[in-house]
Amino acid sequence: MKELMLGNKAVARGLYESGCLFISSYPGTPSTEVTEEAAKYPEIYCEWAPNEKVAMEAAFGACLAGKRSFCGMKHVGLNVAANPLYTMSYTGVNAGLVIVVADDAGMHSSQNEQDSRHHAIAAKVPMLEPADSAEAIAYTKLAYEISEEFDTPVIIKMCTRVSHSQSVVEKGERVVPTKKYEKNIAKYVMMPGNAKKRHPIVEERTAKLIEFAETNPVNRIEWGDLKLGVITSSTSYQYTKEVFGDGCSVLKLGMVNPLPVKLIREFAAHVEKLVVIEELDPVIENHCKALGLEVSGKDALPMIDEFSQSLIAKTLLNKTAQSVSLDCPIPPRPPVMCAGCPHRGLFYTLAKNKCTVLGDIGCYTLGAVAPLSAMEMTLCMGASVSALHGFNKAGGADAEKKTVAVIGDSTFMHSGMTGLANIAYNQTNSTVIILDNSITGMTGHQQNPTTGFNLRGDPAGKIDLEALCRAMGFERVRVVDPYNLKECDAAIKEELAAEAPSVIISRRPCALLKYVKHKAPVRVDPEKCRGCKSCMRIGCPAISMKNGKAVIDNTLCVGCGVCTQLCAFGAFETGGKEAE
Amino acid sequence: MESKNIMIVGVGGQGSLLASKLLGHLLLTQGYDVKVSEVHGMSQRGGSVVTYVRCGDKVYSPVIDPGEADYIVSFELLEAARWLPYLKKDGVIVTNTQRIDPMPVITGAAEYPEGLVEKMRDAGAKVDALDCLALAEQAGSAKAVNIVLLGRLSHYFDAPEEAWQASLEAIVPPKFLEMNKKAFALGQAAEN
Numbered sequence: 001m002k003e004l005m006l007g008n009k010a011v012a013r014g015l016y017e018s019g020c021l022f023i024s025s026y027p028g029t030p031s032t033e034v035t036e037e038a039a040k041y042p043e044i045y046c047e048w049a050p051n052e053k054v055a056m057e058a059a060f061g062a063c064l065a066g067k068r069s070f071c072g073m074k075h076v077g078l079n080v081a082a083n084p085l086y087t088m089s090y091t092g093v094n095a096g097l098v099i100v101v102a103d104d105a106g107m108h109s110s111q112n113e114q115d116s117r118h119h120a121i122a123a124k125v126p127m128l129e130p131a132d133s134a135e136a137i138a139y140t141k142l143a144y145e146i147s148e149e150f151d152t153p154v155i156i157k158m159c160t161r162v163s164h165s166q167s168v169v170e171k172g173e174r175v176v177p178t179k180k181y182e183k184n185i186a187k188y189v190m191m192p193g194n195a196k197k198r199h200p201i202v203e204e205r206t207a208k209l210i211e212f213a214e215t216n217p218v219n220r221i222e223w224g225d226l227k228l229g230v231i232t233s234s235t236s237y238q239y240t241k242e243v244f245g246d247g248c249s250v251l252k253l254g255m256v257n258p259l260p261v262k263l264i265r266e267f268a269a270h271v272e273k274l275v276v277i278e279e280l281d282p283v284i285e286n287h288c289k290a291l292g293l294e295v296s297g298k299d300a301l302p303m304i305d306e307f308s309q310s311l312i313a314k315t316l317l318n319k320t321a322q323s324v325s326l327d328c329p330i331p332p333r334p335p336v337m338c339a340g341c342p343h344r345g346l347f348y349t350l351a352k353n354k355c356t357v358l359g360d361i362g363c364y365t366l367g368a369v370a371p372l373s374a375m376e377m378t379l380c381m382g383a384s385v386s387a388l389h390g391f392n393k394a395g396g397a398d399a400e401k402k403t404v405a406v407i408g409d410s411t412f413m414h415s416g417m418t419g420l421a422n423i424a425y426n427q428t429n430s431t432v433i434i435l436d437n438s439i440t441g442m443t444g445h446q447q448n449p450t451t452g453f454n455l456r457g458d459p460a461g462k463i464d465l466e467a468l469c470r471a472m473g474f475e476r477v478r479v480v481d482p483y484n485l486k487e488c489d490a491a492i493k494e495e496l497a498a499e500a501p502s503v504i505i506s507r508r509p510c511a512l513l514k515y516v517k518h519k520a521p522v523r524v525d526p527e528k529c530r531g532c533k534s535c536m537r538i539g540c541p542a543i544s545m546k547n548g549k550a551v552i553d554n555t556l557c558v559g560c561g562v563c564t565q566l567c568a569f570g571a572f573e574t575g576g577k578e579a580e
Numbered sequence: 581m582e583s584k585n586i587m588i589v590g591v592g593g594q595g596s597l598l599a600s601k602l603l604g605h606l607l608l609t610q611g612y613d614v615k616v617s618e619v620h621g622m623s624q625r626g627g628s629v630v631t632y633v634r635c636g637d638k639v640y641s642p643v644i645d646p647g648e649a650d651y652i653v654s655f656e657l658l659e660a661a662r663w664l665p666y667l668k669k670d671g672v673i674v675t676n677t678q679r680i681d682p683m684p685v686i687t688g689a690a691e692y693p694e695g696l697v698e699k700m701r702d703a704g705a706k707v708d709a710l711d712c713l714a715l716a717e718q719a720g721s722a723k724a725v726n727i728v729l730l731g732r733l734s735h736y737f738d739a740p741e742e743a744w745q746a747s748l749e750a751i752v753p754p755k756f757l758e759m760n761k762k763a764f765a766l767g768q769a770a771e772n
Contacts, residue, residue: 003608004605004614108619165618166614166616167616238642239640241641242640308641308645309643309645320647321645322647323646323665323666323668324664326661326699329693330658331684331693332684333591333626333658333659335592336626338625370689539686544681545688
């Protein structure tokens with residue numbers, strides 16, 4: 001039966017049908033739903049690991065033990081997992097091992113738009129790239145076949161538009177092939193003597209995979225008009241077909257590493273003009289150029305942002321669709337911290353104290369946005385803590401007295417702990433603030449090692465953040481409620497002044513969590529409100545000014561009461577009662 | 581089969597994912613090839629959000645570009661205006677008249693433009709505007725704005741009433757089905 005299925009859910013279906021038995025992943029938009037959807041199949045063991053490196057190594061261990069295994073991550077997650085990946089290429093696998101990496105061209109929810117194909121090339125690992133949900137199922141199954149036949153991990157590269165688009169699929173049956181673990185020191189212990197013998201095997205494997213790429217239908221030619229030949233893959237294939245239909249011939253590459261040679265030469269020989277249409281970097285184009293082919297692509301198409309049919313129509317055919325527009329300015333609607341977000345009170349306090357705030361990856365990155373504007377650096381997972389140490393060493397006591405790192409609970413587990421170890425070890429009087437909202441928020445509420453629950457929501461091990469920080473050598477560890485501005489203010493002032501490293505845990509569950517009870521909306525007494533706009537400094541979407549007075553949007557306000565602490569005239573009253 | 585491009589636009593958290601799921605289901609039962617594209621993550625946090633629904637004999641691209649939308653279904657007035665350039669020349673905007681101030685308006689850095697329905701009409705768009713929030717509340721929940729809008733959109737589609745009802749039953753959780761059916765009927769019947 002035909003049904004509409006999200007690309008990520010289709011990968012999960014492919015995992016199920018391939019007999020995958022073990023999944024370890026770290027959430028990251030746009031990859032997260034692969035693992036969440038796979039967890040709906042009770043036959044597959046699924047877990048969230050603390051980070052992508054741990055996830056990939058866990059999946060490797062499971063494939064050694066003889067079960068088809070999987071791990072999923074976003075593009076920047078593959079940087080974290082690059083270490084095991086590059087050597088797993090040498091060891092190969094036992095049962096099949098498949099990795100999903102989801103790129104985010106256009107940076108809908110990411111800090112850069114790196115092209116993951118470079119990792120596949122550098123690690124010498126095959127990479128498949130589906131263009132819709134039906135291919136996502138088919139390629140996942142093919143990936144396991146390649147993995148076991150060629151003794152290699154296989155990467156499936158997704159992108160936002162394939163991961164988060166629904167298209168029509170048909171389901172198949174599940175088969176579960178397993179293998180036995182056998183001791184093989186020469187294959188699995190990568191010390192120099194053994195690794196030297198494995199590297200030639202990797203090169204031979206690549207040569208065999210190129211042969212595979214020449215003939216396997218994963219790469220296919222769709223002959224159309226021979227005046228124009230387009231080599232493309234993934235979502236760029238869809239845009240190409242949308243614009244040209246049969247008006248050009250297409251070589252659609254489902255396997256983007258290694259790339260075929262003979263197939264590309266044959267295609268090029270039949271068409272008058274050869275163009276490569278690929279998002280981000282010119283990987284296929286450079287391959288064609290290295291083969292000595294006359295080809296165009298990035299001379300006209302951008303290396304920046306995602307593509308679309310209109311971009312291709314405009315660039316290659318100089319065609320633009322007619323459209324309607326207004327001449328009045330339309331104010332932007334940027335994402336904001338939700339009403340009741342526990343991060344708000346803490347960031348307000350940091351802004352008030354004129355702190356230099358080194359930030360991290362999560363919802364709280366929105367602390368950088370006006371009116372709070374209380375974050376001055378965001379780089380990658382965990383960098384707030386490590387960079388704070390460097391900033392303070394270089395800046396000395398002046399820096400130590402006003403600089404803090406802010407990092408979420410999940411991000412801290414991911415790679416904040418090692419930075420904290422460096423502070424404890426190499427000694428700066430740094431103040432690290434862990435924003436513990438008891439969930440991985442930004443990616444849509446995934447559990448993590450501090451929440452006490454596993455991926456399926458069942459009780460699990462729970463890491464005690466206070467005990468962990470103390471065990472690392474931090475004597476100053478304190479917990480504050482970010483809804484209590486006085487408490488936050490005192491903690492930040494005292495810990496910055498202290499001649500010792502310290503950790504402040506700002507603890508309050510995400511306001512969107514289902515178990516969090518909301519209070520009745522705050523009320524404003526218009527008689528008392530002087531219209532001073534003090535309450536506007538926290539950037540709460542539930543508060544606005546109408547006719548010179550503050551008004552509360554009752555559909556948004558959850559009664560957190562942070563605004564009531566800002567009003568010098570007592571105009572704000574908490575409702576008190578719990579709404580539901 | 582006639583192809584259709586429908587955009588569902590609104591503010592993060594307003595329920596556009598359920599609307600696109602229902603619409604995708606309906607179009608699939610009508611024998612179309614269908615693609616639905618949405619964006620998750622950062623943009624959900626109260627930002628401007630858009631979902632693309634495309635159907636036809638064969639659909640390639642999952643996205644809709646400026647000048648390509650036959651219908652824009654909008655949960656909020658400013659969002660209708662923001663995405664107006666995506667409308668085809670003879671396209672229709674079905675919009676909720678609700679106003680939700682974005683942060684730059686709340687902080688006073690920008691103004692919410694007045695008279696947007698008239699402005700969009702003056703620009704040449706067909707605008708079908710109704711107070712969906714009031715109708716949703718009448719049906720039993722402010723959260724049913726999405727279904728009120730789909731009820732309104734059903735006017736423009738050939739699909740039979742039974743097909744819409746069947747898709748509602750397939751997609752909406754049983755607990756909320758009656759309320760959503762009422763919301764759908766109110767959207768369908770509304771005068772504007």
